[in-house]
Amino acid sequence: MDAPLGTEGVRPEEPGMIELEQAAGDAARLHERDARVRETARAIECILLVSGGPVRVEQLVDAAQVPPEIVVAAVEILMQEYAARGLEIQTVAGGYQLATRPDHAEVVQRFLGAAGREPLTQATLETLAIVAYRQPITRPELEAVRGVRSEYVLERLEERRLIRVVGRKATVGRPILYATTEGFLRYFGLRDLADLPPMAAFGMIHPAAPEE
Amino acid sequence: MTNTRPGSYVVHTATFEGPLDQLLQLAQQGQVDLETIPLAEIAAEYLAHSRRAFDVEEATETLWMLAALIELKARALLPHPPPVEEPPAEEPGDLQELLEERLATYRVFKDVATALRALESYQQRVFLHPPEEPAGPLLSGVALADLFRAFQEVLARVPDRVEEVPPQSITVAEQMAAVLALLADGVEGVPFEALFRAAATRLEIVVTFLALLELIRLMRVRVVQDATFGAIRVYGRAARDGGGQTGGAGDD
Numbered sequence: 001m002d003a004p005l006g007t008e009g010v011r012p013e014e015p016g017m018i019e020l021e022q023a024a025g026d027a028a029r030l031h032e033r034d035a036r037v038r039e040t041a042r043a044i045e046c047i048l049l050v051s052g053g054p055v056r057v058e059q060l061v062d063a064a065q066v067p068p069e070i071v072v073a074a075v076e077i078l079m080q081e082y083a084a085r086g087l088e089i090q091t092v093a094g095g096y097q098l099a100t101r102p103d104h105a106e107v108v109q110r111f112l113g114a115a116g117r118e119p120l121t122q123a124t125l126e127t128l129a130i131v132a133y134r135q136p137i138t139r140p141e142l143e144a145v146r147g148v149r150s151e152y153v154l155e156r157l158e159e160r161r162l163i164r165v166v167g168r169k170a171t172v173g174r175p176i177l178y179a180t181t182e183g184f185l186r187y188f189g190l191r192d193l194a195d196l197p198p199m200a201a202f203g204m205i206h207p208a209a210p211e212e
Numbered sequence: 213m214t215n216t217r218p219g220s221y222v223v224h225t226a227t228f229e230g231p232l233d234q235l236l237q238l239a240q241q242g243q244v245d246l247e248t249i250p251l252a253e254i255a256a257e258y259l260a261h262s263r264r265a266f267d268v269e270e271a272t273e274t275l276w277m278l279a280a281l282i283e284l285k286a287r288a289l290l291p292h293p294p295p296v297e298e299p300p301a302e303e304p305g306d307l308q309e310l311l312e313e314r315l316a317t318y319r320v321f322k323d324v325a326t327a328l329r330a331l332e333s334y335q336q337r338v339f340l341h342p343p344e345e346p347a348g349p350l351l352s353g354v355a356l357a358d359l360f361r362a363f364q365e366v367l368a369r370v371p372d373r374v375e376e377v378p379p380q381s382i383t384v385a386e387q388m389a390a391v392l393a394l395l396a397d398g399v400e401g402v403p404f405e406a407l408f409r410a411a412a413t414r415l416e417i418v419v420t421f422l423a424l425l426e427l428i429r430l431m432r433v434r435v436v437q438d439a440t441f442g443a444i445r446v447y448g449r450a451a452r453d454g455g456g457q458t459g460g461a462g463d464d
Contacts, residue, residue: 052340090338102337113353117336119329129325145317148237152276159429188328189335197327199320 033070040066041074041081045098048078054095054186093185094192127153128162132184133199136166136177154178162187220270221261223254232258236277239284246285251278268356354437354444362404362444363421370414382416387423395433395448404435404444 043064047055060071075096079089086104090097100108109116120128130145131137143150157163161183168174180193190196223235227248238244258274391407407424408417424446427433434447 049341097340100339102334105337105339108339112339115355119332119336122325125329125332126321126325129321129328132328133321133324145314145321147314147318149240152273187335188331189338190331197324197331199324 036066037070037073037077040064040070041077044071044074044096045078048089048096048098051097054090054093054097056095059095090189091191092189093182124153124156128157128180128184131157131163131178132180132193132196135179136169137179138169138175138177140175142178220267221258221274224257225249225253232274232277236280239281246281246288249281249285251281251285254278254281266357266360268360353439354435358437358441358444359404359424359435363417366405366408366421367414367417370412370417382419384419384423384426387416387420388427391420391423391427391446392432392448395446401434401436401445401447404446407446 044060047060047063057068057071060075061068064071064074066074075089082089086101087098088101090099108114119125127142127146127150130142134141134145139150139154142154154163158165158178161181163178163184164181165176166179167177169177184190185192185195221232223230223232225248228235228238228244232254235244235249239246239249255278258278262271262274394402394407408420412420424433424435428435432449434449435444436447437444
């Protein structure tokens, strides 16, 4: 659209003019990029609404047909805009998801007529924690930490799709190896496994943990 | 490390008193002689107990533990080959160290479990659109207890008579197909009771109920109860592969 044909070389421009034109061009490009990001943000908002789960940057790039940096910038805008809304954009399981804020859980539950969700039992949660931090892990290894048989708990966790079988260990008996799933990340709202709460070093004494 | 909830079943026999999971644990460690424990009595006692206070979760665990005990006892009653040489006992010092190390490790995991609990309770108060689709089984307004109550009502219709074991048994797979066929016709859904033939035997009812639970798990049916203690209706759902395009939470 700029630099019409044939004008170049005909009339030498003053240096100041060229700089001005360049600045105008930069501003126009910036403006254009900004408009593109905002439009992408609106499109991404739609995708996040209909997906009902985390959507990865690559998926957004594919759907919106824009480069990743535009997607990332667009999501940032959305996150800022949602800061004052009842919805929030979470970074979960390697993607973004549009979710209601926990502050409004009671209202949403009343509307849906849904009962509160059942939290995991303590034994299940502890087992899941061991699998999460020690994965991939076999049942005997897990039981060595817990000190009790864990067949049943593992089965329940597998059923809930929080863990899954990822292979067999190359030792005697070739025991099954378990690891956490993407559903696990979603369940706890974690971005990835590195997002797990930091674990104290082994053998470390916890000063503020009075145990009975 | 046993978790005894208040009101849960406690075993009372001449040689053992305590929660069932403890019995199982001791039996697995060989610290209790199962030949002296009457499992049939325990099962009968638990049945009586569950009639007073029924908890699906507890019943499931109890069933599993009783099965494990029966297996252990059956093994114990069979003649067995000469015992395997016990590995030499570890030095008491090592053992002490080992125990302490194990306890420390366990405590670390207990701590992270607490941190995970906080994340869980945040995320449990968060809703997505469409609500719960990939995660939850498709029960709307129905608690497992409601479903179970309805099941018991159907079961109660069967006259309590001694039956001969039918020569051909019914499989869960067959009943799953039958239930799906029943649901295929209407978008209207079918009342829960209609899943069971009027002349169905206890076995058929139980297997059909198992088939229904399996179909719920596989997200092939939706179960809806509009009012508390209201009629339960079952609806078919189109088969889906995986959990849509959202990356699939461990759908593999």
